[in-house]
Amino acid sequence: MEKLKNMKSINWSEFLLDYALYFILGLMIIGVAIADSTFFSTSNMWKILAQASTRGILALGVAGMIVLAGTDLSAGRILGCGAAVSASLLQSVTYASRMYPQITEPINMFIPLFLSIAVCVAFCALNGFGVAKLHMHAFIISLGTQLIAYGVLCLYIDSQKGGAQPIGSLDSNYINLVNGKNLGFGVVPNLVVFLVICAVVMWFVWNKTTLGKNMFAIGGNKEAAAVSGVHVAKNIMGVYLVAGVLYGISAFLEAGRVQSVTTSTGLNYDLDAISGCVIGGVSFSGGVGTIPGVLIGVVILQVINYSLYYLGVNPYLQYIIKGLIIILAVAIDVRKYIAKK
Amino acid sequence: MEQEKTETFENLSHEELMEKAKKLEEKEKGIEKKERELSVLEASITASKHNLYDKINVSVKTMNIFIGVLVVLLVLAIVVAIVYK
Numbered sequence: 558m559e560k561l562k563n564m565k566s567i568n569w570s571e572f573l574l575d576y577a578l579y580f581i582l583g584l585m586i587i588g589v590a591i592a593d594s595t596f597f598s599t600s601n602m603w604k605i606l607a608q609a610s611t612r613g614i615l616a617l618g619v620a621g622m623i624v625l626a627g628t629d630l631s632a633g634r635i636l637g638c639g640a641a642v643s644a645s646l647l648q649s650v651t652y653a654s655r656m657y658p659q660i661t662e663p664i665n666m667f668i669p670l671f672l673s674i675a676v677c678v679a680f681c682a683l684n685g686f687g688v689a690k691l692h693m694h695a696f697i698i699s700l701g702t703q704l705i706a707y708g709v710l711c712l713y714i715d716s717q718k719g720g721a722q723p724i725g726s727l728d729s730n731y732i733n734l735v736n737g738k739n740l741g742f743g744v745v746p747n748l749v750v751f752l753v754i755c756a757v758v759m760w761f762v763w764n765k766t767t768l769g770k771n772m773f774a775i776g777g778n779k780e781a782a783a784v785s786g787v788h789v790a791k792n793i794m795g796v797y798l799v800a801g802v803l804y805g806i807s808a809f810l811e812a813g814r815v816q817s818v819t820t821s822t823g824l825n826y827d828l829d830a831i832s833g834c835v836i837g838g839v840s841f842s843g844g845v846g847t848i849p850g851v852l853i854g855v856v857i858l859q860v861i862n863y864s865l866y867y868l869g870v871n872p873y874l875q876y877i878i879k880g881l882i883i884i885l886a887v888a889i890d891v892r893k894y895i896a897k898k
Numbered sequence: 899m900e901q902e903k904t905e906t907f908e909n910l911s912h913e914e915l916m917e918k919a920k921k922l923e924e925k926e927k928g929i930e931k932k933e934r935e936l937s938v939l940e941a942s943i944t945a946s947k948h949n950l951y952d953k954i955n956v957s958v959k960t961m962n963i964f965i966g967v968l969v970v971l972l973v974l975a976i977v978v979a980i981v982y983k
Contacts (some may be wrong), residue, residue, distance in 0.1 A: 574962060577969055585976060784939075842951045865979065874979040881972045888968055892961040894951045 575893060578836065578885050582857055589864040596867060603746055607736075609859035610748035611636075611814060613852060614807040616830040617759045618681075618800030620851045623834050624776045625796055626843025627688060627695030630827055632804060634706035635680045637823030639673035639808025641713050644724040644818040646672065652726035656717050663728050674805030678798055680706055685797025689790040703827075711820050725817040735813030751810060752852075755803060760848040768795045777844030832879065833858045835886040842894050858882075 573580070590596050615632055622629045646669040648655040650662060680702055687698030715721040733739065740747050763769040771792040774782040783789050812818050837854025839846030861882070865875045910918070956964075 574965060577965060581969065581972055581976075588980075868980060869983045870979040871983060874975065874982075878972065878975050878979060881968060881975055885965065885968045885972060888961065888965050891951055891954060892958060892965060895954065895956065895961055896958050 571896075575889060578882065578889060579857075581885075582836075582861060582882075586860055586864060589868060593867065596864065599744070601863075603744065603749070605859050605863050606752075606856065607746040607748040607814075608863070609856050610746075610752040611807045611811040612826060612829050612833065612859065613752045613855040614755045614803050614810070615826055616833045616851050616855045617755055617848065618803035618807075619827065619830040620834045620837075620839050620846055620848075621763075621772060621796045621800055622695060623831070623839045623841060624772055624843060624846045625688075625695075625793060626776050626779075626841070628699065628831060628841075629681075629684065629800065630696065630699040631680065631684065631703035631706055632699075632800075632830055633823035633826035633828070634703045634710065635677050635801075635804050635823070636808045636811060636826055637710045637818070637820070638680070638706050638713070639677045639805050640812035640815075640818045640822050641710055641724060642676050643669040643673045643809045644727060644812040645713075647728045647731045647812075648724065649726045649728050654717075654719055654722075655726070656724060663730065666731060666734065670806070670809045673809045674802050677804035677808060678801030681797045681801030681804065682794070685794045688797070689793035707820075710822075714818070714820055721820070723817045723819045724812075727813065727816055731813050732816060735810055748810060748814065751806070755806065756848055756852055759799075759803070762799060763848055768792060768799070772796050773844050775843075828879075828883075829858060830855070832883040832886065835883060835890065840890050840894070841887060842890070 595601070615636060619629050619632050645656040646660070646664060647666065648657070648660075650660060683705075684695070684698050684702050687693040687701075688695050691698075711721070714724065717724075735747060738744060738746050740750050742750055763772070771782065771787045772795075774785065774787055775789055775792055779789060808823075811822070815822065833855035834846070834851050835841065835854070836857055837846075837850035837852070839851060839854075858879075861879070862875070865878065870878075
């Protein structure tokens with residue numbers, strides 16, 4: 558009986574420590590809701606989910622790399638490049654200062670989407686090659702790619718006739734497709750529908766395909782996976798290319814969501830995506846993570862962002878709070894790893 | 899099948915049986931050697947996990963203190979952010 562009592566108290570403290578972050582975030586959200594009862598209105602919730610959608614799709618790509626025990630610091634800048642390509646091709650044909658005056662008729666939206674995916678896949682292939690073939694650490698190669706992508710983005714935006722200016726005045730059909738609610742799901746914004754589609758596809762890839770199973774095997778123990786007959790380099794490349802496709806889709810949607818692409822588009826999105834993944838239980842030690850976890854993490858982070866903004870908190874303090882949340886999430890993950898060892 | 903085998907062994911001379919036994923012993927030794935090699939390989943594989951957290955050499959107690967400090971800091975930051983907005 559004594560032993561059982563002791564066990565119960567130990568489990569309770571373990572439980573509190575493992576879920577400390579969720580408790581604080583939950584309390585914070587409840588606090589905001591008490592301070593302003595309109596916070597939890599349906600329209601606000603849809604707004605938060607729509608804002609979280611593009612970052613959610615980005616996080617689905619980054620999560621694969623974290624499961625491989627790596628990361629991607631270039632995701633945000635790569636997204637910026639894809640968004641610039643999409644926006645430049647989908648500017649209104651009546652806008653005099655558009656980037657491509659030779660486009661006189663609205664083009665099929667699949668073309669910019671495809672080009673955005675192609676650009677993002679190219680950058681991700683570079684990251685994947687560095688990690689899979691050159692055995693570089695994901696931090697280093699993605700840091701380099703981040704700078705390259707930023708340089709390319711600045712050059713592209715600066716190549717406009719009038720010099721560096723935001724790529725805006727987008728086609729109304731494009732804006733309606735991204736920001737509308739016309740996909741036949743009632744009040745659900747199209748962005749949320751796109752996120753759900755991407756999440757379902759990625760759930761299938763992670764759980765039902767050889768690539769997904771190999772990804773977890775490589776993330777858990779690379780050497781063991783190689784000895785078991787898994788082609789490590791090929792599968793790492795596969796994960797990076799899938800992430801590139803997701804970045805491309807996210808970039809296409811983000812350009813339509815913000816309706817104006819500048820050199821700062823995508824700045825810090827990678828950090829939001831990584832912190833969303835870590836909050837959602839994707840472990841930096843590799844081999845651990847779920848798609849619902851990633852989605853929950855991204856939505857929680859967006860709720861925090863929104864609630865801090867809603868409360869009118871100083872933006873500089875918002876950075877400090879977000880930074881502390883990331884460190885706490887990683888510390889809890891490390892503790893779990895040490896306790897298991 | 900087993901009967902056939904017994905019959906075959908019965909037909910063998912003492913020298914032939916000794917030779918067969920020797921061969922079997924050699925085979926057994928070979929298998930043992932292979933098993934030893936495999937266990938060494940297995941140990942090297944399980945020990946060669948080089949992930950991000952492997953180099954962290956702290957106790958669970960230290961991590962608990964670190965998490966506690968972080969929680970306090972986070973709560974403080976939120977309170978400060980709400981009070982001084």
